[in-house]
Amino acid sequence: MDRDCPEVTIFSCAYCGAVPRELALRAGLRLPASVHLIEVPCLSRVQADLILSAFEAGAQGVLLVGCEDHNCHHQGGNQRAKRRFAAMAALLEQVGIPRTRLSLWQGGLGDPRAFLAELNSFLAAIAGSPHQSQVAGGSLDQGAAETTC
Amino acid sequence: MIRAQQKPLVEIESLIGQAKNVLVLGCGTCTAVCLAGGEKEARTLAAALRVSAQIKGVQREVRHSLVQRQCEPEFVREVEEEALWADVIVSLACGIGCQVMNERYPERLTVPGVNTCFLGAPIEHGVFDERCQACGDCILHLTGGICPIARCAKSMLNGPCGGSQHGKCEVNPSNPCAWQLIYERLLSLNKLELISAILPAKDWRSARDGGQRRIVREDVRL
Structure with a gap:
């Protein structure tokens, strides 16, 4: 377990969301053990009950990863997820969890860099100190990504 | 069906007060259909209350x-054990x-987790x-199936009032x-003569004005 790395749950769409993550893993990235990845058929499946369950189970942040706008594998599930995101963030605030602990990233296929950048900045935002949260400091081009979290 | 909206979490927490054991009880009929109080909403609210309590150290x-x-x-009898476990x-x-x-x-003590709003229908998801x-004296057969009591802001029986613009209230x-x-609607049904007929003043005693209402079916009483 990476002791300094915050506990984060990622709910990832099994299509667009999974591809950049898969590419990153193939390039040699090791996600910190404190980052838990849960693949769902569509990000619109992830609703407030699941997100609260993740926080209840100890997550310090929840990252939602889905398809880009206008590029949903299904029919607008990403748009539904986007609309729900706002409501879920508002509910978390009522509960007492800052909005920044929930993030939505809608990335493109084949873009592991953007995925990693998002994950890094999310971990940094939660940890409150950027140096503790770099999960991929190496070069993806050389397949030498490394974990410093 | 009956339509409701969930109360804000902070209000629900104030209703719970200092209770240690709390049961969130959903309903599988009307409030489930309007996404305010079904199984999923009960599960979500319970989780929200738990996380909130955890954060506040309660x-x-x-x-x-x-x-x-x-x-x-008859239905609420099924949750007797859970109901008696709960403080609220x-x-x-x-x-x-x-x-x-x-x-x-x-x-x-059972407290309301939703605000009951009205009797209505979904017009889109x-x-x-x-x-x-629920005025107790239905006249939908005279108004083309559109209720002027519920849908006209003035509940006019002999409308329109003359204030509408471009078809809007x-x-x-x-x-x-x-x-x-x-x-x-009456035009499309070729029944426009109905709109010319003067409807007499409504007897509101069948509505709320007579206090709490009751229906008795002697034929099915035990």
């Missing part, structure tokens, strides 16, 4: 359960379900419009004028 156990029809005493029950049913729970379990005020322009709708 010792509290929150469980959730569901009754298929909280407005019927948060009902996600309409005001009827909440009252039935209080009547069935008088030793436990997630959008519900009022359709009926002058009181709330986001609503269509009910009498415009009635006119168009």
